[in-house]
Each structure stands twice: as C-alpha cells, then as structure tokens.
Amino acid sequence: MNMSLSIWLVILGSLSNLQFFQHPKPKVIKAEFIFEEAPFKACHASTIVELEDGKIMSAWFGGTNEGAADVKIWSSVRDEKSWSKPKVIATGKENGKPSPCWNPVLFMTKAGLLMLFYKVGPNPRAWWGEMKTSKDNGKTWSEAVRLPAGFYGPIKNKPIQMENGEILYGSSTESLDEKTWNIHVEKSNSEGTDFKKIKIDNGVYGVIQPSILKYDDGSLQLLCRSRQNVIVSTWSKDNGATWQPLKALDLPNPNSGTDAVSLANGKQLLVYNPLTAGKNWWEGRSVLKLASSDNGIDWKDIYKLEEHQKGEYSYPAIIQSSDGHVHITYTSERKKIKYIKLTL
Secondary structure, X not given: OOHHHHHHHHHHHHHHOXXXXXXXXXXXXXXXXXXXXXXOOXXXXXXXXXXXXXXXXXXXXXXXXXXXXXXXXXXXXXXOOOEOOOEEEEOOEEOOEEOOEEXXXXXXXXXXXXXXXXXXXXXXXXXXXXXEEEOOOOOOOOOOEEOOOOOOOOOOOOOEEOOOOOEXXXXXXXXXXXXXXXXXXXXXXXXXXXXXXXXXXOOXXXXXXXXXXXXXXXXXXXXXXXXXXXXXXXXXXXXXOOOOOOEEEEEEOOOOOOEEEEOOOOOEEXXXXXXXXXXXXXXXXXXXXXXXXXXXXXXXXXXXXXXXXXXXXXXXXXXXXXXXXXXEEEEEOOOEEEEEXXXX
C-alpha cells in the first residue's frame, strides 16, 4: 500500500467518527395519549418535565375552547404503569372573575424547585405572567405570584439554568394591534425572582415563542416561530447578554409552535411542523417531525411523529430525561395530548 493511500484511509476513518456525519436513529418505546377522557372539551399547549423521583409530569391548558373563561391549567404524572387522572393545578382571575389560562411551562431547577409558569388574560396581546412553585414534585403548589409588569416568563418553551444558577427564559410579545411580534430574553435568579429583560433586535422578522439551545463551546441559540413561514434563529456568545441579528433557517414552518432540546451528547433535537401556512390558521399543522443537528444551522429530519392530509398535531414540548430517553408531548386535534418516549 502506497503512502498516499494510507493517509487517505486514515483521514476517511477519522471523518467517519465525527458527530456531524451521524444522526440519531429514534426508536419509539411508548406512544400514547395522556388521557382518553377528560372534563374539558379542548386542550392545547402542553409542557413536560422530569421530576426528582424520575417520573414524568405534563401540563396543558384545557376548557371549552382556547380563550374561554373556564380554561385552566391541568396536569398529569406518569409512573411506570400509566398517567394519573388529570387535575387542575392553576386557574386565572381578573377583577374577581374567571379569566382564561394559557401556555403552561414546567421547569425543575438544579436545587429541586419545580416551577410552573403560565399566562392569564383575555388574549396573547393582553395577558400577564404568573408563577407557582412546588417543593414536593408537584403534589402541592404555592399560591400564584404575578410576575412584574412587562415580564412574562417563558412564553411557550422551557427555560435553561446557567452554571451560576441564573435562569434564562425565551419570551416574546404581541402588539395590541396584532401587527408586531417581538422576541426577547428574560433572566431571573435560581428561585424565579429578581427578573431582568434582555432586548433583541428582531430586524424584519415577526417572531415569538423561542426555544433555547446550548452548545459545548458555550454558545446559546434561540429557535423561533415566525410569520415568514420559516424557523428563525439568533445566537449569543456571552451567556445570553447580547444576541446576533436574526436569520432564517432552511426549515419551513406554518407559523406554528416548535420546541427543541440540547442532548447530553451535544446534539440538538427539534420538533416542528415542516409545512407552510394555508388560508386558515390550522392548515400546515397536519405533519409533525423530529429533526437533528450538530451545529444548529444544518438540520435533518429523523422521524415522523404525525403525517396526515389534514388535522392539527402541533405545539410540541421535548426534554431529555436523566436516563437519556427523549420525551415529547403535543396537541392531537385539540382533543387530547399525545406522549412519545424515544430512545436514540
């Protein structure tokens, strides 16, 4: 064997081991609905978290329909056998009267404090943020605390906790005239108090509901839902203090919620609807896919969660549990919450 051929074989062998040539191959362990029957007609916007005892908790909003005064935050916990019966964990009030709840987000801090963030109000242009905490894995909850004026906490997707204990939340606002969507980042201490706001120049994009990804080099990335039929991204190289100009990724999206997670091995996963918007708001949400990336820019679809001619399968939430499994929840036809457990 000549020297040139030997060198090339070594190079090719090294390249075959690099992560960016490899994508996870998901295998479904469980695929089920969290409930078959429930005391509400419609549900949406699920969230999911691993509890300290290894169980999985999910929450969502449910009621007559989105925006109805009877919409509350419901939750369920899965043990080794099944999901518990859904129960109410938060309600909304305005001027002493029931007010709809929206977009719950569950998050477990490194110290074992379980947080529940959600919104209360007539619509996303006029809602406000509220928070509850639990020190016993969601068995009991504190009284609701309204967040400071102008702060909303995580709008849809889970926050991340930094090495210094601070928590970063992907947040966003919608103007009263419904013409302007803007993302920003909020920061609190480890107990969910002392909030600060980090502004982001949104440029030409109308974006909301960012997910936060973290990379081995310390970089942070936001992935956002947009009005431009594409997923939009921005990066921070200084722990979220400043953010680069927004750029569109090569990922179509029908103005529908997404979620993403950074895996323990450094890879990134994204759950999204890969279609474009139709005439009606629900069109384009009939297909739901899981994608993988090493660099946050180049994404490859690795699994189809749902594929239908019509219907709504949307607003996913995704986490990786301490045992390495990936857990996903999402809305199924506004009637049920679907749960998927994967091994990679």
